[in-house]
Amino acid sequence: MTRACNFSAGPAALPEEVLKQAQAELLEWGSARASVMEISHRSREFMDLAEESEQDLRDLMSIPANYRVLFLQGGATQHFAQIPMNFANPQQSADYIVTGAWGEKAVREGSPYAQVRVAASSLDSAYTRIPARESWDLDPNARFVHYTPNETIHGVEFQDIPDIGGAPLIADMSSDILSRPIDVSRFGMIYAGAQKNIGASGLVILIIRDDLLERCPDSIARIFNYAQHAAGHSLFNTPNTFGWYLSSLVFKWLKAQGGVAAIGERNRAKAKLLYSTIDKSDFYSNPVEPSARSWMNIPFFLARPVLDAIFLAEAAEAGMLGLKGHRELGGMRASIYNAITLSQVSRLTEFMEDFSRRHE
CATH class of the missing domain: 3.40.640.10 (Type I PLP-dependent aspartate aminotransferase-like (Major domain))
Structure with a gap:
């Protein structure tokens, strides 16, 4: 499979x-x-x-x-x-x-x-x-x-x-x-x-x-x-x-899963992990004010847009789809709705960290 x-x-x-x-x-x-x-x-x-x-x-x-x-x-x-x-x-x-x-x-x-x-x-x-x-x-x-x-x-x-x-x-x-x-x-x-x-x-x-x-x-x-x-x-x-x-x-x-309260705590943890990966690196950025950041849809941008296509191709090869940003904004976007698990977000952040090390 x-x-x-x-x-x-x-x-x-x-x-x-x-x-x-x-x-x-x-x-x-x-x-x-x-x-x-x-x-x-x-x-x-x-x-x-x-x-x-x-x-x-x-x-x-x-x-x-x-x-x-x-x-x-x-x-x-x-x-x-x-x-x-x-x-x-x-x-x-x-x-x-x-x-x-x-x-x-x-x-x-x-x-x-x-x-x-x-x-x-x-x-x-x-x-x-x-x-x-x-x-x-x-x-x-x-x-x-x-x-x-x-x-x-x-x-x-x-x-x-x-x-x-x-x-x-x-x-x-x-x-x-x-x-x-x-x-x-x-x-x-x-x-x-x-x-x-x-x-x-x-x-x-x-x-x-x-x-x-x-x-x-x-x-x-x-x-x-x-x-x-x-x-x-x-x-x-x-x-x-x-x-x-x-x-x-x-x-x-x-x-x-424990209802909406339990899923909410899971969603908070997923968003925190992904935003922290973006914020601690000069390679990625998110333009939204921290007080208004979405838990569900997280756009992010690479420091060098010329790498966008390579990022998407390597992500797909690594088994991660749907990361291309909306056509109005470009860049990337990870949508981490309820069905996305914390381990899947962790897999994405590990890929992002590896990609940035290889392309800095």
Whole structure:
């Protein structure tokens, strides 16, 4: 077997235990005598999986009872538009905190459906920091405040939940959901594409407070209406059944690891090891302010960019993939989501140290 360490930003690595279980169950799932992809989403077997997976997620994140959990098709980009469609209108304002490329995209896609205001941005620092809270220009009448807790491209992450007053706080947690404990009650809505810390691409999970669902207008198509999906328990239309199944396996795996608190300590250790390797060397650098560094996505640059292609080729030969930096930034990027182990990060840092010795 030649399976490599996969540091891809997304679709990203899944726990090997999950992949092996899915492989074993691919032809016959449970007592269904068929694949989970081949049975009705309204069958008793799949309905049981849906209910159990939601409860597992509620347990992992301590989701309060006044929040609905939705398992829908698509990804975060679709919901950049769908969120203002449901919670605002073109005459109402919505505030956005922009700390990277995904925040920019949320602004762009949301602008046709609300009076989008960039209340704070760190563009002036090339997205290497979090804007100081006292600089935020929040509208007291904003229908919601949207932010991206972790920016996968620039490697910038909020280390706490911002206090934004009375407006509902909406977070795109596609790349950091389930990576550490959070207080869900501080949010009006959390949403996340599944392909980083949850499972396969094509599934998006939403956690929405009940009072926000009351805002969803009848004027939009029902397929875009969150209240419609909540009323149908995410079964208004045929869902991504295989993606939902994979997420259910990941939730079980997370519980077996000790839950989000335990995985959070593991993630802290992984990030600390990789950043220390970067910081102690003149050969590597990371431009992000230490107080805003991501635990999940760590961009780094070689002192001599001419060595980038050699680094990637040698890393691949050593069994490490997905390290090429995003096309907007260049350099390298290691995405160390929940499925990446501390030993795999250690393997990467040992390679980095060896590479720097040979090419200084």
